[in-house]
Amino acid sequence: MSGFLAVLVVVLIFIVIFQIAKASEYVSILKGEKKAREQSNRINGFLLIAFLVLGLIGVYYCNDLLKGKILGESASEQGEGVDTLIYVTLAITGVVFVLTQIALFWFAFKYQEKEGRKAFYFPHNNKLEVIWTVIPAIALTVLVAFGLKHWFQLTSDAPKDATVVEVTGKQFNWIFRYPGKDGQLGRRDFKNIDPTAGNELGLDWNDPLNKDDFMPTEVHLVVGKPVKFVIGSRDVIHDVGLPHFRMKMDAVPGIPTTLWFTPKFTTKQMKEKTGNPDFTYEISCDQMCGSGHYSMRGVIVVETQEEYDAWVAKQKSTYSLTHEAAAPPAGAAADSTQKTVAANIK
C-alpha cells in the first residue's frame, strides 16, 4: 500500500512539473519568443555561475568531510612514494581543474546572449595552440618520469632477506602458507588438492621442503622487515588488495605473481595512530571473483620480531597436522624428517 502511495506521489509530481513546463511554453509564446529567450538566458547564466561557486565550495566541503576517512599515512615504506606521487599529481590536476572550470563557467556566464553583442570571429590562433600543447606535454613528462621511477622501485625484485609468504586465492577466502624453518616453500600441484584430507593447496608430501610449511589463518609480519608475497589462485582470478600498504596484485590461476613491501607500523601502533581500537590491516579481494567476492577478507597482523617469533613457534606444520590426525606414528616420523631437513639446511 505504501509502495502504491509512493508511486502515486511520484506520478503526481511528474504531472505538476509537466503542467508547469507546458504552461511556461504557452507563456513564452504569449510574451513573445524574444523576451522568453532573454529571460531563460538570464536565469541559466545565473545558474551556471552559481553552480561554479557552489560547486567549488562543495569540493572544499566534501574534502573537509571525507579527508579523515581516507587512509592517512602509508603503512609501508614503498607506499610513501605512491603517496608523494599522488600529492604531486593532485597539485597539478587540481590547479588545472580549478582554472579550467572557472574559465568554462565564467565565460559561459559572461558571454551569454545579450542584445547588441556580436560574437568575435576567432577561428584559430597557432600561438595559443602551441602553448596549450606544449605546457600539458611538459607537465605530463614530469609526471611520467616521477611515476616510472616509483613504478620500477615498486616492481623491483624483493630483497634477499625478505620473509616469504604464499597467498593463494580461492572462492571465497585466502589461503596463506609460510615456508617454515627451511625458508623455502615446497612443491605443489593443483592435481593433489584434496580439501577432505586437509591439503587445500595440493602440497606434494614427497617434497621434504613441504614438511615444515605451515598455513595460518592470518598473515603475521615483522615491522620494518621486507616481506614478499608469492601470489596465486586455485580457481578464478582474485586480487590481493592491501590498501594500507598501497599495494595490489592479481592472483591468476596458473601464473604466479609477486609483490613486496616493508611494513612501517605494527597493528598496535596503527591503533594508536588512528585512534581506532578496532583497526585491522585487511586484505581485500579487488578482482570480481563470484558471489562471495565482497566477503573475501584476510587479516594481516604486523608486530615486533619477538611477538612474531613467539607466534611462529606456536604454528604447527600442515604436514604434521594432516598426518598426525590420520596416523599419529607417521606424524612423529614426519616430525623427525622435518628436523633432519632443517638440520641439513643449517
Add this chain to the structure above:
Amino acid sequence: MSNEATLHSQQEVMHGAHDHHDHEHHHEGSFISKYVFSMDHKMIAKQFLITGIVWAIIGAFFSVLFRLQLGFPDATFPWLESILGHWAKGGRISAEAYYALVTMHGTILVFFVLTAGLSGTFSNLLIPLQVGARDMASPFMNCLSYWFFFLASLVMMASLFVQTGPASGGWTMYPPLSALGDASIGSKVGVDLWLTSMALFVVSQLLGGLNYISTLLNMRTKGMAMTKMPLTIWSFFFTAVLGVLSFPVLLSGFILLLMDRHAGTSFYLSDIFIAGKALANEGGSAILYQHLFWFLGHPEVYIIILPAMGMVSEVLAVSARKPIFGYLAMIGSLFAICILAFLVWAHHMFVTGLNPFLGAFFVLLTLLIAVPSAIKVFNWITTIWKGNINFTPASLFSIGFVSTFISGGLTGIWLGNSSIDIHLHDTMFVIAHFHIVMGVSAFFGMFAGIYHWFPKMYGRFMNQTIGYIHFWVTMIGAYLIFWPMHYEGMAGMPRRYYDVSGWASFKQFGGLNEFITIVVILVFAVQLLFVFNFFYSIFKGRKMTTQNPWNATTLEWTTPIHAGHGNWPGEIPEVYRWAYDYSKDGRDFIPQTEPIGPNESAH
C-alpha cells in the same frame, strides 16, 4: 548545381529516378517498409535511438536496484521480491542478483546505449544529412545493422529471464570466472547468451561502421572537401574506424572463450580446482583474454566519447555564434586520440603481473592521450570565449559535457600512472573516474545531440522547461553521486562489493553510500521525465516553423522540415565553405551552401 552522377548512381538505382519526383511522397511504402524494415537512414537513426532509450531505462533502473543494496544493506524492500522473485528473497537482493545487475548495467550502458544508441543514432542521422548524401552507401546494410542490433537486444533480454540468471562476472567477462559454470551461477547459460548477443552486436557494429566510413569517404556532395566537413562527421569517422578495427579482436576473444566453455580447449584455463575436482585444462592464460578484451575495451571508451565530442563541438559553435576554435587542431587531436586508443590497452592490466618494463610504455602512451584531450578542452573553452551564447538545453548539456570531461579526464592522469594505479586499481575511484568521463559526459553529449537535432528528426521541439530541469538536476546529481566516490576509492574500497559492513576499513562509508543512493534515485526519476518529454514531444511538441531553427550553417538544415527518403527534394546542394562561418564579416552566419563572396575575408 549538379551532383557527380557517378557518386550517386548507386542511389539512383535504389530510389528510381528521383530528379523529377516529389520527394515528400517519395517512399510512401507500406507500414513495414517505412517504419520497420526501413532503409531510410533517418528512420534507422530513430530506431537506434528509441531502442537505446529503452535499454537506457533498463540499465539505469538496474543501477538504482543495486545502489539500494549498497546504500541500505540492512533494509528490506518487499516490492523487490515481487519483481525479482527468488533473486530478492525477503526484499533483499541476493549477492548473485547483485552481481548480475552490476554486470548487466555495464554491458547495457557501454554497448547497447552508449555505442549503438549514441553513434548508431547520430552517425545514421547526421552523416548523410551533413555531407550531403541521399542515404548511406548501402541502405540495406544499414537496415541489417539495426536488425542485428535488435537481435542482439532480444538475446540479451532473454538472458535476463533464464533460470540461472544472466551473466554475472562483470561486464568485462573475465575468464575463468566466466568460463566455468561451477564458478558462478551466472556463468552457466547466462554467459552463452551474453556471448551470442555480443557476437550479433559486433556484426551490427561492423555493418554500421563500414557503411559510415564508405558513405562519408565517397558520397560527399560537390564541394564538400574533407576539411569542410563539420566536426561531428570527423568524430563519427574516427569512431567508425575504431570500431571496425577493434570489434573483430573482441569477437576472436569471445570465440576462444566459447571454445573453452564447450569444446574442451584451454586458451584461458590452467591449474584450476573447482567444485571439488581439479580440471584437466593446463597451459592456458587467463591474461590472454584480458589483452584481447582490452584491445577493444580501450578503443571502446573512445567509440563512446568521440561522437559526444563531435556533437558538443557543433552545438557549442552554433549556440555561441562563433566558429569552433582550432578546427584543424580539433581534427588532429581526434586523429591522435584514435591512434593512441590502440596503444594503451594494457593500462587496464597494470596489476595483472604485467612485465614492468612493458608497463612503462603503456604509462607513457596513456598519459600522452592527455595532450590531445587538453587541446580539445582548451579549444572548447576558447570557442565560448567572447561568444554570444544562447542557453538552449543542448548548449547547457554541451557546457556540462566540457565540465565533466575535465573532471573525469584529470583523474585519468592519476590512474594512467601505474604507481598510483596500483593503489587505486579496481576501487571506487575507478568507478568515479569512468562514470564521469565516459558515462556522464557521453550522456551529456547524447542529450545535447537529442535536444539539438530533435527538430530535424520529428519536425517538433522538445519542451525547453523540462529540458532545463533535466539538465540542472542531472548535472548537480552527477557530481553529487560520483565526486565523493573518489574518496571511497582513495580509502581502498574495492568496486563490485555487495556489502561493505564486514570490513573495518570500508564500513565507515555507510552513510555516504546512503546519500549517494538517494541522489541516484532522484536523478533516475528526472531521466524518466526526459523520456516522457521525448515521446510526448514527438506527437505534441511545439511545431517547427522554419527550416533552420538554430540558424546553423550545416547542410541538414537545408532539407525540408519533414524530409522524405532522399533528403533533398531537388538536387543536393553544393558546398562552398567550411561549416563554421558564424559572426564572420558582421553576418550572424553564412550557410555552407553560399558561394564565397568577392570581398569576403579569408579565415
